[in-house]
Amino acid sequence: MSDRESELLASVPDRLFIGGTWRPAEGGRTLAVRDPATGAVLREIADASPADGTAALDAAVDAFPAWAATPARERGEILRRAFDLVQARKEDIALLMTLEMGKPLAEARGEVVYGGEFLRWFSEEAPRVGGRYGANPEGTGRMIVSQHPVGPCYLITPWNFPLAMATRKIAPALAAGCTVVVKPAELTPLTTLLFVQLLEEAGLPAGVVNVLTTSASGEVSEPIIRDPRLRKLSFTGSTPVGRRLLEQAAGGVLRTSMELGGNAPFLVFDDADLDKAVDGAMAAKFRNIGQACTAANRFLVHRSVADEFARRVTERVKAFRIGRGTEEGVTIGPLIDQRAVDKASTLVGDALAKGATLETGGSAIEGAGTFYEPTVLSGVAEGSDILREEIFGPVLAIVPFDDEDDAVRLANDTEYGLVSYVYTESLARGQRMIERLETGMMGLNIGVVSNAAAPFGGWKQSGLGREGGAEGIHEYLQTKYTLTQNPFG
Numbered sequence: 001m002s003d004r005e006s007e008l009l010a011s012v013p014d015r016l017f018i019g020g021t022w023r024p025a026e027g028g029r030t031l032a033v034r035d036p037a038t039g040a041v042l043r044e045i046a047d048a049s050p051a052d053g054t055a056a057l058d059a060a061v062d063a064f065p066a067w068a069a070t071p072a073r074e075r076g077e078i079l080r081r082a083f084d085l086v087q088a089r090k091e092d093i094a095l096l097m098t099l100e101m102g103k104p105l106a107e108a109r110g111e112v113v114y115g116g117e118f119l120r121w122f123s124e125e126a127p128r129v130g131g132r133y134g135a136n137p138e139g140t141g142r143m144i145v146s147q148h149p150v151g152p153c154y155l156i157t158p159w160n161f162p163l164a165m166a167t168r169k170i171a172p173a174l175a176a177g178c179t180v181v182v183k184p185a186e187l188t189p190l191t192t193l194l195f196v197q198l199l200e201e202a203g204l205p206a207g208v209v210n211v212l213t214t215s216a217s218g219e220v221s222e223p224i225i226r227d228p229r230l231r232k233l234s235f236t237g238s239t240p241v242g243r244r245l246l247e248q249a250a251g252g253v254l255r256t257s258m259e260l261g262g263n264a265p266f267l268v269f270d271d272a273d274l275d276k277a278v279d280g281a282m283a284a285k286f287r288n289i290g291q292a293c294t295a296a297n298r299f300l301v302h303r304s305v306a307d308e309f310a311r312r313v314t315e316r317v318k319a320f321r322i323g324r325g326t327e328e329g330v331t332i333g334p335l336i337d338q339r340a341v342d343k344a345s346t347l348v349g350d351a352l353a354k355g356a357t358l359e360t361g362g363s364a365i366e367g368a369g370t371f372y373e374p375t376v377l378s379g380v381a382e383g384s385d386i387l388r389e390e391i392f393g394p395v396l397a398i399v400p401f402d403d404e405d406d407a408v409r410l411a412n413d414t415e416y417g418l419v420s421y422v423y424t425e426s427l428a429r430g431q432r433m434i435e436r437l438e439t440g441m442m443g444l445n446i447g448v449v450s451n452a453a454a455p456f457g458g459w460k461q462s463g464l465g466r467e468g469g470a471e472g473i474h475e476y477l478q479t480k481y482t483l484t485q486n487p488f489g
């Protein structure tokens with residue numbers, strides 16, 4: 001580990017942040033955060049108990065009335081200062097993400113830009129919430145529609161985008177006037193701790209944001225979710241955990257937002273520009289080492305161009321450089337843990353057993369860290385597990401199709417509906433795909449769709465609600481309708 005890495009790690013808070021105070025977990029318990037490229041322990045941090053969870057919720061409840069009453073402009077200005085501080089600390093945040101999550105440094109810098117944008121976007125949305133006033137249709141009264149913060153929120157984030165998944169929830173919640181308890185993933189909590197330190201520096205009052213790091217997510221979260229003082233749960237993670245949390249939330253009819261799993265189809269028609277499609281495929285598949293909910297999972301390619309597409313993507317994949325994300329020129333880092341490597345191995349094994357052709361890769365890499373070779377499979381048979389399950393790894397699976405109906409049938413044949421990618425030079429076909437694909441988001445001749453100004457979210461079992469865009473702040477607001485008399489009698 002370099003001196004710069006050690007210094008940065010030593011500067012990150014290692015405690016819980018509750019009511020404006022950094023404090024140890026009950027009983028002084030700690031958990032280890034590791035570098036997935038080497039397995040080395042990066043930092044020992046506080047490991048919260050259920051009692052710590054209750055204390056964090058107490059703090060969010062206490063801070064709520066004053067924060068909700070703070071003028072929207074003032075709330076927005078704190079977010080804007082946080083945006084500036086994130087820009088100023090871009091290199092530190094990027095390095096920290098690479099250390100705890102493994103993504104190449106260039107991608108981590110990209111995430112600082114993307115994640116930071118939620119702070120700027122919602123700093124601007126805070127004063128624009130507004131309301132409505134107007135005559136009722138009968139003319140007998142005046143209708144007022146006003147928006148109010150929902151109250152204390154619990155925000156649970158995954159490990160794959162440690163900054164952006166936190167800012168995408170925290171920024172709209174604070175903009176709306178809500179207070180929060182944040183629980184980052186136990187594999188990558190350091191980025192959230194550093195970010196919350198910046199929020200404190202930006203002038204956020206005590207108790208508005210509270211952070212729980214824990215290795216006991218289930219035990220700590222359930223009492224918080226079942227507590228009647230909690231008014232909102234926002235979760236990003238896997239569909240199975242999301243389902244379990246929805247069951248817990250049902251008891252109190254708790255408002256929820258769920259950003260869950262995906263199984264994105266990437267359609268390449270015979271009228272596509274193959275150069276564009278190959279560039280898009282690299283971004284849609286290998287960004288974040290394939291560990292994105294928006295990662296293309298199934299490459300559905302017209303039979304007449306399938307071989308050529310496979311040849312070109314294979315050539316590009318063979319040129320990747322694998323290694324620790326901090327090393328110059330590395331394009332593929334480690335997977336997050338051994339479970340992820342085993343999953344990729346199992347899915348590739350099943351696809352090969354069912355008749356797929358291995359174009360390149362196909363094996364875990366021996367030695368320190370949890371690396372899996374970037375892999376291309378062609379001729380993947382329908383019924384292969386890899387077409388049903390989220391791969392969450394650097395494996396590109398190609399399935400040929402014969403015509404547009406066939407492509408649409410295959411694309412929609414999944415319980416998920418987060419994002420789809422379509423490559424065609426035909427405007428009419430592109431428009432038909434907008435109508436026919438069961439998807440919350442779509443990249444038309446483009447391989448990355450995420451943007452702070454866009455309503456991010458899925459159809460079907462990919463989730464509930466939207467994050468970002470004009471919609472994002474409304475997840476944290478509740479509507480009140482008031483009828484008043486006609487002032488003219």
Ligand code: NAD
Nearest residue numbers: 157158159184185217218221237238241259260261262293
């Ligand atoms: P995960 O579901 O295992 O964990 C997500 C978070 O939930 C973590 O903070 C984890 O500690 C916590 N958690 C786990 N079990 C819990 C429980 N019983 N109670 C409360 N909290 C619990 O998911 P992951 O492996 O961290 O992330 C990968 C998944 O996230 C993938 O399925 C991916 O598609 C999804 N994801 C979705 C989006 C989106 O916006 N739709 C974005 C990123 C990731």
